[in-house]
């Protein structure tokens with residue numbers, strides 16, 4: 084839709100009104116003029132016809148045709164509007180007329196007055212003349228004849244045309260004048276409005292406080308006054324708003340700073356902090372929470388707390404969420420496996436309510452307790468180890484004193500048994516004596532083991548090639564192993580498996596391990612002995628592996644315990660591995676057993692490596 088300015092509208096209105104008035108005047112005056120002219124024409128035509136009738140009847144009666152001719156010609160020339168005049172006798176014959184080319188046939192018999200009529204008129208359309216008013220006046224009630232006078236309509240039309248042209252010209256001038264006037268009036272009328280518009284636009288563009296001149300006391304003046312008041316009020320309110328915005332901005336900055344500080348504090352916390360909305364979805368988490376949970380914030384935020392837990396914990400979490408909503412001052416703790424990384428974590432829950440008492444959500448404080456658990460386990464292991472060592476020391480002391488006490492009577496028993504054997508000679512059945520002697524010998528072996536267990540290393544520490552030591556030890560038992568169908572295989576490291584040890588004690592360790600392996604393979608099997616330097620060259624590892632019966636976890640857990648044995652009574656003392664471990668530790672080394680029931684056992688002894696040129700104190 085075309086939008087017009089007020090000025091255009093006022094101008095259009097004014098011009099419209101002027102044009103309308105103009106048209107009305109033209110139409111009215113023209114119609115009045117037309118009526119007047121026609122009236123005048125009719126009166127003139129009738130009078131002329133009446134006069135002609137009055138003058139003609141004498142000449143008709145006297146047959147004065149020449150005078151009659153002169154009469155009609157005089158009449159025609161007396162007035163421009165007279166188109167023709169003619170006189171007809173009572174039989175309708177034309178006695179005189181003004182037509183130069185003869186009386187026209189189409190006029191014959193027209194406009195015949197009725198008997199008794201003073202006159203009659205008829206509008207005729209005559210070729211070349213156009214519309215013509217034919218006036219007929221009977222002479223002596225028609226007894227003599229009828230005169231006709233034709234008055235042209237053309238003059239009326241011409242006059243009307245002249246008049247219309249004139250009045251249109253005047254209208255044009257009036258219209259131009261009215262347009263100018265309308266332009267001036269509209270400009271004057273719209274000037275205050277334009278001022279108001281300009282001021283309003285400036286206010287819109289931020290130039291507040293605009294005032295306009297109040298020059299009139301009319302409605303426009305009232306409008307200008309109201310505008311000024313409104314502008315002043317707007318400025319005032321804007322200043323107030325500015326102040327308020329300023330205060331809000333400062334408050335927001337302070338709040339943001341507080342929030343950042345709080346965020347920094349929460350992020351620097353070792354504990355993971357998670358906030359769960361009332362709908363059970365995670366709305367906030369700090370960096371520690373990401374680390375402890377092993378997932379990124381993106382994976383946590385917006386997710387349901389339940390979905391962040393393994394299915395096994397869903398019921399527990401659902402119960403915590405339920406209680407948090409219902410129980411005021413709710414608090415709970417929950418320990419579980421971390422999502423990824425295999426750590427342990429413990430979470431403490433507390434519910435949060437708004438000032439209006441509405442439940443807002445749940446705060447979770449999560450701690451990574453993996454290290455603590457590992458430390459506790461290590462602590463327990465060390466405690467067990469200490470206990471074991473104390474036990475071993477005690478047993479060692481006890482064994483030493485018992486062995487010492489038993490050694491003398493055992494020596495006596497063996498000596499007496501041999502004396503008795505000699506004294507009794509071959510004549511007696513000495514089988515009982517043999518049994519006594521055998522059992523005593525066994526007791527002595529046990530006592531030797533006990534002494535071996537309790538004895539601290541007193542031997543000489545020397546650089547020893549482990550490979551040679553193993554070869555030497557194997558030679559001591561190779562017959563025995565061969566008898567038991569144990570195939571031995573060695574896989575030695577190249578030169579350089581040198582350790583600084585008491586060779587006898589390490590040999591004792593090796594013999595114990597060979598015996599254990601052989602015992603685990605009663606039907607025979609494979610025994611593999613290998614050595615290697617571990618990466619870093621600081622440790623020599625001896626590997627004694629068999630494919631015997633192996634150990635289950637229960638046996639494995641107790642294998643180092645002194646006097647623990649699964650062997651039949653009288654066969655094992657249960658001291659072998661205890662002695663091995665003691666010797667390994669006395670040499671700053673360690674022993675490790677890897678075993679699976681039915682698959683065999685591998686024992687690893689690790690001892691500090693001595694580089695070829697690194698020890699001069701042999």
Ligand SMILES: Nc1ncnc2c1ncn2[C@@H]1O[C@H](COP(=O)(O)OP(=O)(O)OP(=O)(O)O)[C@@H](O)[C@H]1O
Pocket residue numbers: 595599600603629631632633634638642643647648649650654655656657658659660661683684
């Ligand atoms: N290579 C092995 N294969 C299977 N089981 C083993 C092996 N070595 C040790 N064991 C198990 O560990 C137990 C303890 O071994 P340890 O050497 O301390 O005592 P023992 O061999 O029973 O007696 P001793 O060594 O005094 O003869 C054994 O009884 C056996 O059950």
Ligand SMILES: [Mg+2]
Pocket residue numbers: 595598599655658659660
């Ligand atoms: Mg043994």
